[in-house]
Amino acid sequence: MPDSENPVAADFIRTLIRKDNETNRFGGRVHTRFPPEPNGYLHIGHAKSIVLNFGIAEEFDGLCNLRFDDTNPSKEDTEYIESIIEDVHWLGYDWGNRLFHASDYFDQLYEYAVQLIKLGKAYVDDLSAEELRQQRGTLTEPGIESPYRNRSVSENLDLFQKMRSGEFPDGSRTLRAKIDMKSPNLNMRDPVMYRIKKESHPHTGDKWCIYPMYDYTHCVSDSIELITHSICTLEFEDHRPLYDWFLDQLNLYHPQQIEFARLNLSYTIMSKRKLLQLVKERYVSGWDDPRMPTISGLRRRGVTPESIRTFCDRIGVAKNDSTVDIALLEFCIREDLNKRAVRVMGVLNPLKVTLTNYPENQVEYMECINNPEDESMGTRLVPFCRELYIDYDDFREIPPSKFYRLSPGREVRLRYGYFIRCQEIVKDEKGNIIELRCTYDPETRGGFAPDGRKVQATIHWVSAQHALNAEVRLYDRLFNIPNPLGENENTQFTDFINPNSLTILQNCKVEPSLQSAKPTERFQFERVGYFCIDSRDSRPDCLVFNRTVTLKDIWAKIEASLNQKKS
RNA sequence: UGGGGGUUCGUCUAGUGGUAGGACAGCGGACUCUGAAUCCGUAUGCCGAGGUUCGAAUCCUCGACCCCCAGCCA
Numbered sequence: 001m002p003d004s005e006n007p008v009a010a011d012f013i014r015t016l017i018r019k020d021n022e023t024n025r026f027g028g029r030v031h032t033r034f035p036p037e038p039n040g041y042l043h044i045g046h047a048k049s050i051v052l053n054f055g056i057a058e059e060f061d062g063l064c065n066l067r068f069d070d071t072n073p074s075k076e077d078t079e080y081i082e083s084i085i086e087d088v089h090w091l092g093y094d095w096g097n098r099l100f101h102a103s104d105y106f107d108q109l110y111e112y113a114v115q116l117i118k119l120g121k122a123y124v125d126d127l128s129a130e131e132l133r134q135q136r137g138t139l140t141e142p143g144i145e146s147p148y149r150n151r152s153v154s155e156n157l158d159l160f161q162k163m164r165s166g167e168f169p170d171g172s173r174t175l176r177a178k179i180d181m182k183s184p185n186l187n188m189r190d191p192v193m194y195r196i197k198k199e200s201h202p203h204t205g206d207k208w209c210i211y212p213m214y215d216y217t218h219c220v221s222d223s224i225e226l227i228t229h230s231i232c233t234l235e236f237e238d239h240r241p242l243y244d245w246f247l248d249q250l251n252l253y254h255p256q257q258i259e260f261a262r263l264n265l266s267y268t269i270m271s272k273r274k275l276l277q278l279v280k281e282r283y284v285s286g287w288d289d290p291r292m293p294t295i296s297g298l299r300r301r302g303v304t305p306e307s308i309r310t311f312c313d314r315i316g317v318a319k320n321d322s323t324v325d326i327a328l329l330e331f332c333i334r335e336d337l338n339k340r341a342v343r344v345m346g347v348l349n350p351l352k353v354t355l356t357n358y359p360e361n362q363v364e365y366m367e368c369i370n371n372p373e374d375e376s377m378g379t380r381l382v383p384f385c386r387e388l389y390i391d392y393d394d395f396r397e398i399p400p401s402k403f404y405r406l407s408p409g410r411e412v413r414l415r416y417g418y419f420i421r422c423q424e425i426v427k428d429e430k431g432n433i434i435e436l437r438c439t440y441d442p443e444t445r446g447g448f449a450p451d452g453r454k455v456q457a458t459i460h461w462v463s464a465q466h467a468l469n470a471e472v473r474l475y476d477r478l479f480n481i482p483n484p485l486g487e488n489e490n491t492q493f494t495d496f497i498n499p500n501s502l503t504i505l506q507n508c509k510v511e512p513s514l515q516s517a518k519p520t521e522r523f524q525f526e527r528v529g530y531f532c533i534d535s536r537d538s539r540p541d542c543l544v545f546n547r548t549v550t551l552k553d554i555w556a557k558i559e560a561s562l563n564q565k566k567s
Numbered sequence: 568u569g570g571g572g573g574u575u576c577g578u579c580u581a582g583u584g585g586u587a588g589g590a591c592a593g594c595g596g597a598c599u600c601u602g603a604a605u606c607c608g609u610a611u612g613c614c615g616a617g618g619u620u621c622g623a624a625u626c627c628u629c630g631a632c633c634c635c636c637a638g639c640c641a
Binding site for chain 2: 010011035036037039069071072074075128129132133136137138139140141142143170171173174183184185186187189192194195196197211213214215218234235236237238239240241259261266272314315316317318319320321322323324325327328330331332334335338343369372373402404405413414415416417446447448455456457458459460524526527528529551552553554555556557558
């Protein structure tokens with residue numbers, strides 16, 4: 001489903017593919033793939049790749065496979081496989097019957113390895129990991145050839161067969177490609193193709209005790225699947241000669257590999273290893289903690305798949321290392337939610353308001369618009385009575401300049417309600433404001449003044465008698481600096497976790513229409529932000545809302561600059 | 568002091584020899600029963616130095632800076 005509103009992007013990858021189609025290089029075929037390793041949850045950086053690969057397939061009437069790069073059973077898990085499938089589907093993509101695993105090709109890969117041995121292009125090495133590392137050389141010095149490099153084909157065949165049948169302990173031997181220990185490209189210095197790991201595999205069980213390395217597996221898998229354009233990230237650029245070498249030696253079909261820059265986002269991190277650390281060390285509640293940049297975290301936070309796709313389209317694709325401002329993501333989220341979220345009224349920090357001239361037991365039902373951006377979403381009736389709650393933030397005993405909201409003696413409008421004027425402040429013994437006593441103007445029902453008089457502000461409210469109690473979780477950026485990784489050598493990214501990334505409000509009051517709200521449903525709390533029902537913890541008798549993102553807040557800016565002037 | 572990539576507004580990104588454009592962020596304004604949304608306006612940029620050319624972000628030369636590679640990880 002390409003964004004029909006947006007013109008088709010003209011990034012360098014699509015330009016290349018168009019050229020390939022013009023020259024009929026792949027017979028007009030376009031076949032991509034998204035190849036995650038199931039060793040963690042998908043994050044928004046993966047979303048960039050997913051949207052790119054599946055998006056290109058759609059645009060060019062091609063296909064996109066989902067393939068698990070599951071060559072290392074020590075790190076991989078079915079929990080991750082399931083989450084990845086769910087996340088890619090949720091983003092809106094489908095791979096038909098083309099769900100593959102690199103492990104589907106283990107037999108074929110083994111045969112190809114035997115073939116390379118027979119060709120004299122691969123050998124069994126008895127060096128330990130440590131010895132191998134020492135002999136690899138450095139960036140500026142060539143490596144040295146292993147003493148086992150020139151074993152005979154028959155000995156290699158025999159040894160490799162014995163590796164497979166489990167006759168050697170883990171780590172004791174490897175199968176290596178015989179290329180060039182002096183190559184300036186370290187990937188070409190006789191890279192390991194197979195290692196011994198007597199571990200059971202999430203997909204192949206106990207069938208294998210040797211597992212192929214990524215570099216060998218990946219290029220052959222792409223070739224087997226007849227991928228036309230293998231789109232990957234920049235760090236694999238100098239692996240390409242190795243992929244070409246394998247495919248050339250085996251005389252196999254060559255996909256075109258194209259590398260692009262991975263996504264970095266300000267105020268968060270994208271490394272799966274570090275995200276795992278946040279989970280394991282309990283900085284967050286799990287992979288789907290709404291502060292996490294994971295797809296599942298964003299989903300639980302209330303972000304829509306459409307806004308993620310729009311975001312991925314807008315950031316573009318190039319080869320520059322780049323860090324996208326998270327404000328762009330937030331913009332895409334607001335833009336989408338503005339069109340689709342039902343407006344409701346919710347009071348986060350309740351301040352009681354009594355309308356002293358309003359009849360004691362009267363209840364009126366005010367008609368409220370569900371979404372001014374979409375008339376078809378209709379209206380609803382919200383109860384109004386003598387005692388209400390408004391937000392603490394909407395009242396100031398001593399209003400600063402440019403503060404338009406309620407203050408002593410001042411008149412404001414209650415949205416869809418009445419004009420009210422603050423007459424009296426009630427305080428407890430400590431001096432905290434606990435109640436406002438106000439009068440309302442019966443002539444202004446619905447919020448309209450027949451005499452045409454204006455108020456400077458309209459504020460939201462809920463009826464005290466009808467309000468639902470709710471817990472609201474205010475989420476903010478996970479880190480308090482744009483680049484938590486790059487501060488300096490003496491700091492860790494965990495030093496910069498935003499202590500205010502989660503604020504839990506227990507005593508919130510929301511309008512009664514929310515009683516029937518279902519998990520993951522999204523709302524705009526007018527004047528406050530976008531919220532969704534938490535999919536894990538919300539219950540009908542105790543609603544839990546997650547703040548997805550705030551509304552743009554001009555007043556907060558003014559206030560911040562006022563405070564800055566003071567100090 | 569090896570190899571591979573990269574450098575265009577604050578941030579992403581177009582532009583491939585002919586007026587440097589868009590988006591977000593910023594700033595200013597209009598409108599407003601959400602200080603939202605919407606609308607309008609506006610500042611800011613070709614890594615540097617030479618060269619070729621009527622004309623260079625684009626071509627050439629030299630330089631600077633940034634990223635990736637020394638896992639039996641992917």
